[in-house]
Amino acid sequence: MSTAEETAGGETSAWGEVTPDAARRLLIAAVEAFAERGYHATTTRDIAGRAGMSPAALYIHYKTKEELLHRISRIGHEKALEILRTAARREGSPAERLADAVSSFVRWHAGGRTTARVVQYELDSLGPDARDEILALRRQCDAEVRGIIEDGVAAGDFDVLDVKGTTLAVMSLCIDVARWFNVDGPWTPEEVGALDADLVLRMVGAK
Amino acid sequence: MSTAEETAGGETSAWGEVTPDAARRLLIAAVEAFAERGYHATTTRDIAGRAGMSPAALYIHYKTKEELLHRISRIGHEKALEILRTAARREGSPAERLADAVSSFVRWHAGGRTTARVVQYELDSLGPDARDEILALRRQCDAEVRGIIEDGVAAGDFDVLDVKGTTLAVMSLCIDVARWFNVDGPWTPEEVGALDADLVLRMVGAK
DNA sequence: GCCCCGGGTGAGCGAGCGCTTAGTACGCTG
DNA sequence: CAGCGTACTAAGCGCTCGCTCACCCGGGGC
Numbered sequence: 001m002s003t004a005e006e007t008a009g010g011e012t013s014a015w016g017e018v019t020p021d022a023a024r025r026l027l028i029a030a031v032e033a034f035a036e037r038g039y040h041a042t043t044t045r046d047i048a049g050r051a052g053m054s055p056a057a058l059y060i061h062y063k064t065k066e067e068l069l070h071r072i073s074r075i076g077h078e079k080a081l082e083i084l085r086t087a088a089r090r091e092g093s094p095a096e097r098l099a100d101a102v103s104s105f106v107r108w109h110a111g112g113r114t115t116a117r118v119v120q121y122e123l124d125s126l127g128p129d130a131r132d133e134i135l136a137l138r139r140q141c142d143a144e145v146r147g148i149i150e151d152g153v154a155a156g157d158f159d160v161l162d163v164k165g166t167t168l169a170v171m172s173l174c175i176d177v178a179r180w181f182n183v184d185g186p187w188t189p190e191e192v193g194a195l196d197a198d199l200v201l202r203m204v205g206a207k
Numbered sequence: 208m209s210t211a212e213e214t215a216g217g218e219t220s221a222w223g224e225v226t227p228d229a230a231r232r233l234l235i236a237a238v239e240a241f242a243e244r245g246y247h248a249t250t251t252r253d254i255a256g257r258a259g260m261s262p263a264a265l266y267i268h269y270k271t272k273e274e275l276l277h278r279i280s281r282i283g284h285e286k287a288l289e290i291l292r293t294a295a296r297r298e299g300s301p302a303e304r305l306a307d308a309v310s311s312f313v314r315w316h317a318g319g320r321t322t323a324r325v326v327q328y329e330l331d332s333l334g335p336d337a338r339d340e341i342l343a344l345r346r347q348c349d350a351e352v353r354g355i356i357e358d359g360v361a362a363g364d365f366d367v368l369d370v371k372g373t374t375l376a377v378m379s380l381c382i383d384v385a386r387w388f389n390v391d392g393p394w395t396p397e398e399v400g401a402l403d404a405d406l407v408l409r410m411v412g413a414k
Numbered sequence: 415g416c417c418c419c420g421g422g423t424g425a426g427c428g429a430g431c432g433c434t435t436a437g438t439a440c441g442c443t444g
Numbered sequence: 445c446a447g448c449g450t451a452c453t454a455a456g457c458g459c460t461c462g463c464t465c466a467c468c469c470g471g472g473g474c
Contacts, residue, residue: 165399180379186371202410
């Protein structure tokens with residue numbers, strides 16, 4: 001139950017759009033199980049059990065186990081894109097917008113590590129069609145960040161050698177947080193967000 | 208066969224210490240399979256098939272499928288540690304040593320992406336004892352990088368707010384290469400290594 | 415009051431899993 | 445060339461997987 005309670009605070013609210021209630025409970029159970037053990041090591045019995053239902057109940061709301069992963073992945077990527085888009089399109093200098101994008105994106109990866117892990121690392125478990133759909137969302141995420149960096153370069157605020165490569169490095173810094181961040185560790189999501197935002201501003205040579 | 212040939216050039220040579228020949232072939236087959244599909248999605252039949260042997264042959268050389276992952280993970284981490292240690296202990300300024308560490312570590316993740324993926328992302332598939340052993344090696348890797356950064360700070364060459372956090376960010380940049388690097392993509396391992404080394408020097412505020 | 419229908423269950427199917435066992439081919443020793 | 449150990453295979457065991465099916469239960473319309 002500790003995991004359910006742990007995620008119940010900050011993460012569960014993100015799945016409010018999923019209805020009916022039983023389908024949402026199954027989805028949340030799947031996120032937790034996939035994050036803990038990985039997609040292939042998770043059984044449908046485990047997911048149903050965490051949701052307090054029989055194994056067969058899963059198939060009333062989802063056609064296959066993969067559909068669960070697909071739904072989670074799409075909703076998660078849409079949320080990630082929304083975070084980056086909001087930061088990219090706000091008022092402010094390129095440096096402010098980049099720092100905002102990085103710190104909020106990192107906070108999402110650290111605070112919602114359960115979801116972020118599934119979203120970032122279980123892509124290869126999807127079939128080709130679903131993967132292609134998710135990859136398109138991922139490219140849009142990259143494009144938002146690249147856009148900010150290009151703005152900074154155009155304005156003369158940033159000093160960047162390789163915009164595309166630097167964009168990828170910025171994304172690496174944010175995404176890899178989901179791999180190492182530990183809720184019981186020495187940092188809060190806010191602290192890591194602030195630290196990484198500072199490091200990214202250094203990377204782009206912000207004036 | 209294309210995968211076998213692809214890795215045969217740069218990666219297979221790293222497994223020279225594994226004997227006898229059949230055990231090495233099985234290990235290389237396992238690395239490829241684990242990297243492509245993940246540990247849990249890989250079957251022992253698949254590993255044996257790639258090595259041109261029957262399923263039962265695997266159990267002459269390895270007690271379990273997990274032992275294969277354990278062996279791969281240990282050898283890989285030892286190689287990673289050796290790379291970082293060599294860079295950390297060479298002659299030169301902290302900036303030169305840090306750039307060397309990052310570029311060679313990144314080259315290893317990009318060029319040997321097959322191996323690096325297994326080493327960096329399949330840790331949780333190991334049992335508790337094996338995982339603890341590997342985590343100790345991982346902490347040693349972090350310590351080597353942190354040592355260089357501390358040297359730079361002590362010498363007044365670097366300007367760093369949070370040494371521990373910056374170390375983690377540097378590791379993130381390197382490790383995440385294994386997630387996104389594509390052999391058919393626009394960059395060579397050397398180019399990514401040089402780019403990331405430059406970005407890391409900016410992160411630590413190298414003079 | 416009865417029917418119906420959507421959400422749920424218990425039991426279990428076929429398939430594929432990790433791993434074992436009985437038997438075989440082969441090279442080395444005397 | 446007999447004897448033996450090592451490396452390997454064909455067959456298959458017991459189990460668990462994703463998923464299905466026959467049945468059940470409770471609330472709304474007539």
